[in-house]
Amino acid sequence: MTVVHARSKGLTDRETHYCPGCTHGIVHRLVAEVLVEEGLLNEAIGCAAVGCSILSYNYLNVDMVESAHGRAPAVATGVKRVHPNKPVFTYQGDGDLASIGTAEIVHVAHRGEKITTIFVNNAIYGMTGGQMAPTTLPGQKVTTAPDGRDPAHAGLPLRVAEMIAQVPGAAYVERVSVHNPAAVRKAKKAIRNGFLCQMAGHGFSLIEVLSTCPTGWGLSPIESLKWLEDNMIPYYPLGVLRAPEEA
Amino acid sequence: MSKTLMKGNEALALAAIKGGCTHFFGYPITPQNEIPEFLAREFPKAGGVFLQAESELAAINMVYGAAAAGGRAMTSSSSPGIALMQEGMSSLAAAELPCVIVNAQRGGPGLGSIQPSQADYYQMTRGGGNGDYRILSLAPATVQEGAEMMMMAFDLAEIYRTPVFIVSDGMLGQMMEPVEFHDRPLRELPEKDWTVVGHGGVRPPNTVKTLALDPTVLEQRNLTLQAKYARIATLEARHESYRTEGAEIILSAYGSTARIVKNAIDLLAEEGIAVGLIRPQTLWPFPVAAFAELPDSCRMILTVEMSCGQMVDDVRLAVNGRLPVAFYGRSGGIIPVPEEIAMKVKTLLGRA
Structure with missing residues (x-):
């Protein structure tokens, strides 16, 4: 019998705790596959962040350190300064990175730290039960904006990739999505570019991955993928926002 | 070795290098600035890494990352800055990460003043961070004693896998006194088999973490920490x-x-x-x-x-x-x- 597809060696055997239809699992797999394919798995050091993905260290087959809310880029800086030649990454959600961790994410880019941030943006606080994030879309109903986000009251959503792309130390910034197979393939390419950029010493790389939260959004997994495509992509356009000149 | 006239803060910085510190992360605040300034100048010559962080929050979390990755890391700050670091200190204590933190205490509460004070005793001995934890706190009275305690601090931190405070103040930091440096006594240090350095494909992944959602697991971890604190209390309490x-x-x-x-x-x-x-x-x-x-x-x-x-x-x-x-x-x-x-x-x- 021929093996057509196997679980990546970059993932452990553990079953994830993610809700049905959540796209964290896809993003985990992409990170794992890239680390394996680029020969980085054995040396990689990951920084998990507060949010649904805090337990990512149970699923990614790499050494990992858990970080306090928003501080993963600072923790990763400490790790990288001890091991400047090893691949170091953070895996953060939008509540963590775009709200409580804005100072740390701006300054990790500002210093041009040679680390890669996987920024999973699902426009909501998932783990704490569906509260408003800085990335929540106008009109989107969440538990702390039950009538939908009102920009007059709470402002307009933060476009993190665009913000980080204009920081001089940022070397590679791309926004991707995982709502269909073509998008997943592009997301994997972007994650690969992020790690290659780091290992080439160009500077900081951030891959924003538009993601779903069926539970928090109150939609089925299929409806969620459609909602992402119809609502998130228009506000958060996909594409490369910054890349080294030779890339 | 002959005596040198040094400012307390600078003596602490030099003693950190001699004590085997490898990484310093900090944010400017008076009255401890001579520590990062000295290290920015002298540390790279000794093979160390100095990095100025964007905030005290970042600095203590850089210490956390560096310690998790096997570095001998430190930071220094003063009262309001130490207040900002308390979240990180709770995590450092919970994750049992060795590191050294200098507090050059100044008047409080709030922004207070930049003059000497000892009003952070509660902050350092009771923990400003959450949870049941303790931090070994060394309190020198002279520049010489500060240098000696600092040189021991990194080894103590590794032996007990704990953060260590050097309790200074604006007066000790700013005053100049003759100080003499001796080689620190060599102590047997435990092997660091828990660090995150990449598993190399030869062992299961290491995880440095403090989250323990199962109450029975967390209680057991607390009891283990308390047993360690009892050991420290028996072996390390000192007075003159x-x-x-x-x-x-x-x-x-x-x-x-x-x-x-x-x-x-x-x-x-x-x-x-x-x-x-x-x-x-x-x-x-x-x-x-x-x-x-x-x-x-x-x-x-x-x-x-x-x-x-x-x-x-x-x-x-x-x-x-x-x-x-x-x-x-x-x-x-x-x-x-x-x-x-x-x-x-x-x-x-x-x-x-």
Whole structure:
């Protein structure tokens, strides 16, 4: 019998705790596959962040350190300064990175730290039960904006990739999505570019991955993928926002 | 080796290098700036890494990351900056990550002043962070002692897998004194098989974490931590006694205040009044045993602090009702003079 597809060696055997239809699992797999394919798995050091993905260290087959809310880029800086030649990454959600961790994410880019941030943006606080994030879309109903986000009251959503792309130390910034197979393939390419950029010493790389939260959004997994495509992509356009000149 | 005249802060910085520090992360705040400035200049020459962080929050989390990755990391700050670092300290204690933190205390609360103070005793010994944890706190009284404690601090941190405080203040940091550096005694250090360095494909992944959602797991971890704290309390509590024999009153003070208290004790001795000093050299663990061996002549304890009364709580716990415990303090950055301490002693003795 021929093996057509196997679980990546970059993932452990553990079953994830993610809700049905959540796209964290896809993003985990992409990170794992890239680390394996680029020969980085054995040396990689990951920084998990507060949010649904805090337990990512149970699923990614790499050494990992858990970080306090928003501080993963600072923790990763400490790790990288001890091991400047090893691949170091953070895996953060939008509540963590775009709200409580804005100072740390701006300054990790500002210093041009040679680390890669996987920024999973699902426009909501998932783990704490569906509260408003800085990335929540106008009109989107969440538990702390039950009538939908009102920009007059709470402002307009933060476009993190665009913000980080204009920081001089940022070397590679791309926004991707995982709502269909073509998008997943592009997301994997972007994650690969992020790690290659780091290992080439160009500077900081951030891959924003538009993601779903069926539970928090109150939609089925299929409806969620459609909602992402119809609502998130228009506000958060996909594409490369910054890349080294030779890339 | 000959003596060098150095500022307290600079001596701490040099001692950190000699103590085997590999990484410094910090954010500017008065009155400790000579530490990062010295290290920015001198540390790279010694092969160390100096990095200025964007905030105290970031600095302590960089220390956390570096320690998790096997580095011998430190930061230094002053009172309001230490307040910002408390989240990280709770995590460092919970994850059992070795590191060293200098607090050059200044007047508070709030932004307070930049003058010397000892009003962070609670902050350092009670934890400003969440949860049941303790931090080994070394309290030098001279520039020399500060250098010696700093040189030991990184080894102590690794032996017990704990953060270690160097409790300084604006006076100790800014004053210049002769200081002599000796090689630190070599201690056997535990192997670091828990660090995140990449598994190399030869072992299961290491995880440094503090989240424990299962209450039975978390309780067991707390009990393990408490057992370690009990070991530290038994082995590391230290104090200095000064002229305690035959003393009618024993004063208790730490750090720079203890020096002033010594002067007051000498003044009183000239007047034929016998008083002594117990100077805690570790604030946590508090040297409880020192207060169990008081001379029969002692009628009362007087705690003197540059605060409104914080360490006095631990003195009362140590004395445990056997003797009255009085307090004298100045705060807001005011340094008490020997004469006013002597006057307080005479008032307590009814000889004012």
